[in-house]
Amino acid sequence: MKQLNPLDELRLGVCYYPEHWEESLWEADLLRMKELGFSIIRIAEFAWAIFEPKEGRFSFDLFDRFLELAAKLEMKVIMGTPTATPPAWLTHKYPEVLNATFEGVTLQHGLRRHNNYSSPKYRELSARITLEMAKHYADHPAIIGWQIDNEFNCEVSVFYADADHIAFRQWLKEKYDTLDALNKAWGTVFWSQTYSDWEQVFLPRPTAVGYQPNPHQALDEKRFISDNTIAFAKIQADILREHAPRHWVTTNGMFGHLDNHRMNDELLDFFSYDSYPQFSTIFYDANEQNPLADRGWSLSLSAVRSISPNFAIMEQQAGPGGWVNRIDMPSPKPGQMRLWTYQSIAHGADMVLYFRWRTATFGNEMYWHGLHDYDNRPNRRVREAGKVGSELAAIGDRIVGSRFQADVAIVRDYDNEWDGEYDVWHGPYSWKSGKEWFKALQKRHIPSDVVYLRSHTTAEELKRYRVLVYPHPAIMRDETAAMLEQYVWAGGTVIFGCRTGYKDERGHCYMRPLPGAAAALCGIRVEEFTKLNGNRKPALMQWKHDGGPVTAAEDFNDILEVTASGTVEVMAEYASDYYAGKPAVTRNTFGGDGVDGAETGAGAVWYYGAVFNEDAAGQIIELMGLRSPAADWAELPAQVELAIRAGASGMLAFLLNYGEAAAQITLKKPMKELLTGTTLSAGEVELEPFGVYVLEIG
Template sequence: MSTKSLGSDSFQLGVCYYPEHWSEQLWDDDFRRMKEMGFSIVRVAEFAWTIFEPEDGRFAFDLFDRALDTAHRHGLKIIMGTPTATPPAWLTHRYPEVLNARPDGVVYRHGQRRHYNYSSPVYRFYCERIVRRMARHYSEHPAVVGWQIDNELNCETNDFHSDADHIAFRQWTRKQYGTLDKLNVAWGTVFWSQTYTDWEQVFLTRPTPSNSPNPHQLLDEKRFISDNAISFARLQADIIREDAPNHWVTTNGLFGRLDNHEMTDELLNFFSYDSYPQFSSLEDPDHRESLRDRKWSLSLSESRSVSPQFCVMEQQSGPGGWVNQMEMPAPRPGQARLWTYQSIAHGADMLLYFRWRTATMGTEIYWHGINDYHNRPNRRVREIAQVGEELGRIGSLITGKSFQASIALLEDYDNVWDSEFDVWVRPLRWKSRDSWHKALQERHIPVDVVYMRESTTLEDLQRYEALVYAHATILTTERAALLDAYVKGGGTLIMGARTGYKDQRGQCRMIPFPGLAADWCGITVEDFTLCNANYPAAGAQWNDSGLSPLSTAIFNEVLSVESETAEIMATYTSEYYSGQAALSRNRYGQGTAWYLGSAFTEEAVHGILDRIGIASPAEGWVELPKQVELAIRGDIAFLLNYSQEPVQLNFLQPVTDLLSGNRLSELSELSPYGVLVIQR
């Protein structure tokens, strides 16, 4: 597990700013007001390539020199963005080979951003040149402290199918496999006569009659895309390390088909995330009343798995939307402050709002910042100024402290990428992830996300009383050995349907389900079915509590006990497998393994949590309603009310809120979107 941190004793609060968008007459007043609001750091330049290089080989730094000098006079530090997310028109016009393409070969054109490919030697040459010129120019500027590489790698699209990408993929596969025989075995090309006899025949996946490419080839394609993006980031990171050695390096995002853990370990001082909680209401409208923006805490937990302490490079501060998509209403009073503390509670030690002022032109004219077009005071300015004052007082008490959790959701990139295309597994993963997060939130049990990697150790896993590896379809021998040792050593491992039946190639093993997990689970899968409207998921009942009901979802597996130490905890009550085993518990070594032959519903999760006995860290000092999230960093407890209504808290012990200084005991009201920060 990474131990990287931001290395600062004080909390750094700031904002994203675009001096190239505004009259220079506004700069001094803007930077003055930033400082007055408690900001200490500003990100600039990540989209300004044309400003730095208006023509091929002609460089101009004067605009940003003046802007940075003005910021420095006001005591602000600067994060420089490398501008490679937005190549200038002269470059894409002269060298169209730098552009990305769709799988069908249609080339993306100039007019937005991130329309380039990582593989083009021409694009890499120009990126290397502009990054080196900028790093050398600003290496000694007293305001500059760090660099953001590019902007949101793999955002907009994480498919790459330019001619240069096909060539790079061919080189990647040749390095991975060495021979076509090994590639053909890994991709199962004997099926449908897909066997390759020359390396020139190897391409990234391309359109097929039923839009169903070779799944094993597709899994490798995603691995290639990740490696290629990291290679592109490495090009820039190495230059900055060489030419600006006193500055730190990060990049922002959390986008698909990119191993952020590997990138951070190899290239970055710490990871940065962009937090826009209102996205959750767009993606999951059925859960707006149950999770809403609170769902974003799980994304922040993903970021924390990359860097225990991290930066939020873009924090939502206003209503969001492009001119044709992503419409988000204005944050209600208190929400921007709530989201700020949500990010901090989950590990952020630096946070910058997006953006200082709403743009008056371009695609993001509806993606609002702290200030509106008119540049006059508004409630968002007042609310964020309050945050700046609060963090100025208490930020140093939080910075550097680790998030505390006794349970973790396990992930790995193989299963994330493989499930993108697997229609049997993808809905299982989403349903179970949502159910576990909601149930844990309602019980005020903080949760980590832990990625299983080659570097993961048994000690990393033994930090947790329980691990949930819900649908590890791909289960390698190395990961299986680690999990076996975890359970034997006293841990509780919880798994679900479709576990363990694929190898690292994505091919199915010819052994009983759940494959390599069978020993510690103590069961095999006798029968299974996908469930849908015509084949509804069966009901079930607990066997140990008066036959109380238990719901299942999406998939049903019938379990068969194979170990004397295994017991059936729940049985199906409907469909043709009524009366057969749905959920098992096996005593294995000093620990316990649970296996549910289904996706996890909230009802199932609550039932399991009742029986494994993981307590909330709220026990003994505060009673909380479901609307409130509890997060713990070191000795600091965050209580966050995501409801638009006030809620009642019952403090069993007197505590003091660090934000207000108020002493709290017995029944206390927490305002809508209110926050309490308590040192214990």
């Protein structure tokens, strides 16, 4: 049973590894943490070999001594189950627990996450170590919660051990019941792939051209991995609920092939995330125009918020990062670490732990720096964390439990994400378009959420948003289209891009005019389409307002024909290539009675016949008349992010300056700034480089 409001106070803390350090350091470390305003630490998520040094022999002495000290110093603790790092005795004696590559090569002991979730032996041993730890620590006064495993599906998110093929086959039997149903769902009549015995069915395996599986098999593969991972996590969650019922349960990370929403709903008290904003800068597309850099990490935090409106950050970047042989993140500049901490809090984090207290002196992560460097001396990052600690001690009760506020949501769903990994005719577009929309909204200081549509999502749930941006949902069920139509009749606006609605949930293309399931909703037909690559340059589209600005219609073009002429307005036409003059952007207007018969204003469905760029998103924002919620009280420069949280203590605006130069802000009225406790006068005020304001606005 889930706890009520487990994040009942805003906590700041740090990850700590007592097994890495001489015991003589422990007390001094904890005392210094308390001086910085830290009240919570995470431990033990990689310590299986400490807890069970030999099979069936359990040892709690080291962590008992540390936890006794933590309790004495009134430091709260999150205990991790250590199943991300099976010990050497386990993988040596039971090699069937190891994962395998797509080619069937067994992964060996030596890093982490080299196990598979399907092995009955690994499930048995994982349950046993969890049970022993839960019984031993159920009543410990220092422990308040548990982190299950660590970063499910990090490093590796595909599994091809013998046990996985067997488990996949069983999963398919439960899903389809008969081979006839499976053959129909996978379209195996194509290329003579028809199965006549269940023993012929496997996860994708190498083909004549490497990874080239049946596309419907590949989609089911991702669904299986998600279900299998959740089933593995459930073993531990059930044990903790039964044997440590006073503690909350979470897990961290947001990695591939995992329905985190379902896992959170069924297993967790809240979701946790690991926040490293510089991943946005080291893995960005070098060809991207006007990249948001570390500010772009706010889009990732928005996705976390869709899982758990109030969440925890189990690892907040605290220094330069890198493994010995990969990843190379520079040191945060003065002020950036504090900025990133408030970035997490502004987006819904009610608990933030820095990774880590002190940089490891050995191992693969000895360049993944923590607050302290190897010399263990105070430095500017430690002082910065202390400043955050003192600020949150003063205002944390004003923030905790409040919720992020947005009228616009960028919509995603797992089926399209997973199908799009393999299908290059829509997959690459959703991330690009979502990012460009986020960028356009950010620059205009319009906060946005990320929402995942699920099979049980209702129009009523979506009514809190004025606008839904659903860029390229190739897979769309008729039920989803009907639900979105309800939302639009209630006054909402949905914005689609090209490649919408032409597949069913199996990944089969509809034998209907495109955009398939969304055709009636959009009031159009896709007359023709073309992918743009090689020597086929992006077409141009000309908008039919304000003198006809021109936008590049990138990557893919749907050439449109209006079918609902009474309600559809052509907003832009193609201005180049053989389809010049044809509709490129349309708006279908709805009105009348809304959901439950309520009288509403007009809703609308936009169809944009290409992949979005920032300019195109900006054109639609202007045409819809979307305004920043700050418009009545401030003028904000583009380099500043606006985030708003509201709760019982009122409404707070977080202003985050990602620039290396001071930002000039014009306030239209005096406003209380909570971090300094001062009132800012109306007129121009300056926000320092990487600075943060938390303003009281209601």
